[in-house]
Amino acid sequence: MTVFDRALVRRRRDRAVAEFSDHSFLFDEIAERLADRLEDVIRPFPLALDLGCHDGALARALAAPGGAVGREFGGGWRKGIEHLVACDLSPDFARAAFGNGATVLAADEEFLPFAPGSFDLVVSNLSLHWVNDLPGALVQIRQALKPDGFFCAAMLGGDTLVELRRCLYEAEMEVAGGVSPRVSPFAEIKDAGGLLQRAGFALPVVDSDTLTVTYSDAFALMRELRGMGETNAVLARRKVPATRRLLFEAAQRYAQLYAEPDGRIPVTFQVLYLAGWSPHESQQQPLKPGSGQVPLGDALKGGARH
DSSP states (O other), X not given: OOOBOHXXXXXXXXXXXXXXXXXXXXXXXXHHHHHHHHHTSOSOOSEEEEESOTTTHHHHHTBOTTSOOSGGGTXXXXXXXXXXXXXXXXXXXXXXXXXXXXXXXXOOTTXXXXXXXXXXXXXXXXXXXXXXXXXXXXXXXXXXXXXXXXXXXXXXXXXXXXXXXXXXXXXXXXXXXXXXXXXXXXXXXXXXXXXXXXTTOEEEEEEEEEEXXXXXXXXXHHXXXXXXXXXXXXXXXXXXXXXXXXXXXXXXXXXXXXXXXXXXXXXXXXEEEEEEEOOOTTSOOOOOTTOOSSOHHHHHHHHHHO
């Protein structure tokens, strides 16, 4: 299924590069959270891939104490990373990430240019929610991992921008008498675990965080999304710009429905975290059906006694 205009996603990322640091708070925050999650995995990852690197926030978050990254810079990365490869759909973002010590290239998440079994670790920070064929991309990621390699990613989930979605929907119904996709669709947490299993990952784990950020008004939020390179790129969107009347109607509804006592509006960002391993014989395996030694009824009775 083709949902997103990937060429438009690339152009909007290219456009966002120049002033991205003014709008990158979410990418910086989630990069730190991903790096912290990797600290819970007790093993090194000599060769790692940062998939959808944007300006290199994840490379900075993974930098070893002291700030320098990469052996050629006299420093290194956490988690035993000796070499980091960073790629992004946007060539301009790939160039922007170069100064973080990684090997960088422009590459599409839907058509990964890496040989099977290349990496010990693949990490992705808020990029995979723009992929059309997410199951296919996950299969390619799993194939790019070495046996017992680790995948860890963050992507926006279905509750993201729920307030803006409602206000644009209601405003367009009022102004135009119909609706069109104004906010991109996002994956639901209940589906994410199944996607990892379908892609062949072992020991899949999915959880989520919800971040609430406040803005002065809906127009400030829209400017932020543009600065992030995260504005609507759905193929079925209306190709003409939204009218001033529609935008003002949506902003007014947002303030009426959600404004806090100080007049600022809350914005929801739901972040899904996906983790899984490339299969290896050393990993824990489920027992075969019928191989249990204790009848279920006896186990439940035992639990009731205690």
